[in-house]
Amino acid sequence: MRYKTPAFLAFMLLAVGGCNESTEPNLSDEPSGDLTVWAWNLEADYLLDIVPDFEEMYPNINVHILKLSGDQVYQRLTTGLAAGVESQLPDLVQVENQRIDLYMENFSESFVNLSEMGFDEHRDKFVEGKIAPLINDDDGVMAFPRDTGPMAVFYREDLFEEAGIDPDEIVTWDDYIAAGEQMLEETGTLMTGMQFNGDTQFYRAMLQQHELLYFDLDGNVTANTDAAYRSMETLKAMDDAGIFLYASTGEEVNAAIKNDAVASVISGSWQKGIIEDQMPEQEGLWRVMKMPVFEEGGLTAANDGGSNLAITSVSSNKEAAYLFGEFASVNVDNQVYGALAYGAYPALIGAIDHPQLAEGDEFFGGQEIFTLFGEEAVDLPVVNFTDDYLRAQNNFNDAIGRVILENVSVAEGLETAGNRLEAATGREASDE
Numbered sequence: 001m002r003y004k005t006p007a008f009l010a011f012m013l014l015a016v017g018g019c020n021e022s023t024e025p026n027l028s029d030e031p032s033g034d035l036t037v038w039a040w041n042l043e044a045d046y047l048l049d050i051v052p053d054f055e056e057m058y059p060n061i062n063v064h065i066l067k068l069s070g071d072q073v074y075q076r077l078t079t080g081l082a083a084g085v086e087s088q089l090p091d092l093v094q095v096e097n098q099r100i101d102l103y104m105e106n107f108s109e110s111f112v113n114l115s116e117m118g119f120d121e122h123r124d125k126f127v128e129g130k131i132a133p134l135i136n137d138d139d140g141v142m143a144f145p146r147d148t149g150p151m152a153v154f155y156r157e158d159l160f161e162e163a164g165i166d167p168d169e170i171v172t173w174d175d176y177i178a179a180g181e182q183m184l185e186e187t188g189t190l191m192t193g194m195q196f197n198g199d200t201q202f203y204r205a206m207l208q209q210h211e212l213l214y215f216d217l218d219g220n221v222t223a224n225t226d227a228a229y230r231s232m233e234t235l236k237a238m239d240d241a242g243i244f245l246y247a248s249t250g251e252e253v254n255a256a257i258k259n260d261a262v263a264s265v266i267s268g269s270w271q272k273g274i275i276e277d278q279m280p281e282q283e284g285l286w287r288v289m290k291m292p293v294f295e296e297g298g299l300t301a302a303n304d305g306g307s308n309l310a311i312t313s314v315s316s317n318k319e320a321a322y323l324f325g326e327f328a329s330v331n332v333d334n335q336v337y338g339a340l341a342y343g344a345y346p347a348l349i350g351a352i353d354h355p356q357l358a359e360g361d362e363f364f365g366g367q368e369i370f371t372l373f374g375e376e377a378v379d380l381p382v383v384n385f386t387d388d389y390l391r392a393q394n395n396f397n398d399a400i401g402r403v404i405l406e407n408v409s410v411a412e413g414l415e416t417a418g419n420r421l422e423a424a425t426g427r428e429a430s431d432e
Helices: 006-015 041-057 070-083 097-106 119-125 128-134 157-163 173-187 201-208 226-240 250-258 271-278 318-330 332-342 369-377 389-405 410-425
Strands: 033-040 061-068 092-096 151-156 192-195 244-247 264-268 286-289 307-311
Touching: 033 041, 033 070, 033 307, 033 318, 041 061, 041 318, 041 332, 061 070, 061 318, 070 092, 070 097, 092 097, 092 318, 097 128, 097 307, 097 389, 119 318, 151 157, 151 271, 151 369, 157 173, 173 226, 192 250, 192 264, 201 226, 201 264, 201 389, 226 389, 226 410, 244 250, 250 264, 250 271, 264 271, 286 369, 307 318, 318 332, 389 410
Parallel strands: 033 061, 033 092, 192 244
Antiparallel strands: 092 307, 151 264, 151 286
């Protein structure tokens, strides 16, 4: 394990801008007390919704959900862990997969090992691509796996029809680019949007389709790999075709979608909740298709987001925290509800297989979109985030910006990103 340093803390503060079968072997018979949970956006709303049922089961536990922004959660968590002050931290906190390693490495005792509280009985109930990053070096599960974000292409069927595009004929990324050119020519609408301030979803998706991310499974930097080059060259081809809406943030992309300026968005399954919430007037116009591949027969699956709930080591009510985390993550009915209400697609296999998620969704014209998400969820590749994920994300996003906005060559952009990341982390270049 690495030790936390002031440099790490500074970097983190800058980077954040009814089917429960638990035996509860280490829990008391009558848990009670107050429980504080930090979460953001749709996950906070989901947790708020399930609190009444939980408190009916455990009337002596009072659950308080504090809904913050994602940046606020991470900033407060990092500051509180560094200070080691119990009053500054919650009992449970939402943490994404890509952040788990970062906290495990720099605050090695920050979260409770759930395996020591009996969670191993549930381990095999979750898709591997979700739970694998939550397991520490001692084979302990360090957070409750909540939802996952299998990626897909959300598209406007009416705009595709107007442009004469058959979505069934979009198989490869080359097909998607050609369809984007046709969309622009026939309707004047851009095919998709790309945000340049923050995480670039496209690139991460493309790397995952090669079963890599910014690092390989050994923790080496992938900037020199064929996967990195091919993915970046595909982004450049999309830009050269003129099918991108340039945006600073994801919010700008969503605004363009609402205003009919963009015909599709490549995103995690949670995009369903955003579209339904922000664009209710477009009910019946949306459909979903799997992501294009690099060649026929290639991997379509990739993950974008998804939450976990971790118990902080300073929690004064770990028993209650375990029970609520288990209720939120292992209860099939809750997981199905989260998917239907918020688009938070379950990582729990029992929920993925639930008949309700095989039904058509009226907002999406009756399409069985959850069946598609389920096919992608079980195929999610296992990737290595490492504790240097945020630094890597910044370096790769900088390369994307240089290639797309400054016309730097793909080779130069990736070489610079790789050299900087290797120098900053002490990691080697991948031999994949």
